[in-house]
Amino acid sequence: MESGVRRWLVNVSLWNPSVDQFASVVSLLPEDEQRTITKYMKFDDRKRALVSRLLQYSIVHEVLGIPYDKIIIHRTLEGKPYLINGIGSPFSNFNFNVSHHGDYVGIASDPLCLVGLDIVSIMIPEQTTEHEFMSNFSSYLTALEWKNIAKTGTSEVKLCEFYRYWCLKEAFVKATGAGLGFGFHRLEFHHKNWTDISVYIDGIESREWKFSLYKIDERHWASIARGLANGADEQFDASLPVAEVGFIQRTVDQLIQSRSHGAQQNSC
């Protein structure tokens, strides 16, 4: 039975299309999406933007069964993509979130809870130390979080810890759609060795949000935030499923093929 839950990752460093191949994949998408993709200055960003959109349309098609050419995805003012023409129960709250950083583009969906995904690639700019880099963000983490980071160990470990906190905060603001301007310092993450992760918002523990962290590879981590929308049905409040599903790796070729397969099915 379709659960509506998906966690997909694509390693974009494995996809190296020619200019023509890239253009032909771009042309599979609706025109306004094509325009947005071509506005990115760097090719790597265009690649990630394209794959992000392929994932969005694929996830909607696979979970909800809507034909590719009927899927309409818009963005909020803050830039969060959402489906305009969803289907009813049991997927009336179906929502998804995409993220990309470094070599990976990912997508997560949920039939009921708001879901946010953030992927981080653990790296620092050249000619900067870990300490210098992290000091840019001193006001974005709380005193307690910085204290926990300081306790850990080498600068590499500290950097990884920093990125985990950042990743979780991003996943949260992306799930809520609050986006830019939320104020990361309002969030404080508590955890037991990065399990049992909970968030305190403005000093108050939130029971409605669950978080998980995944190590994708040596340099990439992903975080998922899942929570109830404001005013969600009370009957679901205590039963937030705790177990998280893992990520499945997809390839760009698979995503493209599933589109043509979907189109063939619809034209029969």
Place this chain on the structure above:
Amino acid sequence: MASVAGTAFAVSVRPPRRLQQVSNHLSGLKSVSFTSQRKSFVSIRSAPRFRISCAAKPETLEKVCSIVKKQLALAENALVTGESTFVQLGADSLDTVEVVMGLEEEFGISVEEENAQTIQTVQDAADMIEILLEKKNAA
């Protein structure tokens, strides 16, 4: 090629209809409602988007463009204008924070976290800097 018809060019004098139309229109008007053009859909707005009525000076914008190019490792001749969004230039949320920090250092100003996170275009950044510079110079 203009051809002049045989008939005389007659100027017809009619009572001005315009006034009549206007008064009809006015009496037909229902109450006017001003709908907000910016609608927020599924998002929760927690801080107002930083909106300024005056634009930054050209020199400020130019300086901001050059700092942004450096911070985001773009080519010297990369086309960066006020309308460029940080996202299009390849900045993620971490990059945006760093760019703002770079701008703070360069201009000797301080940007609050909430405002920093609402900067979406290069123009937004320049406008914000201009205001902060004015405040600083007025102090």
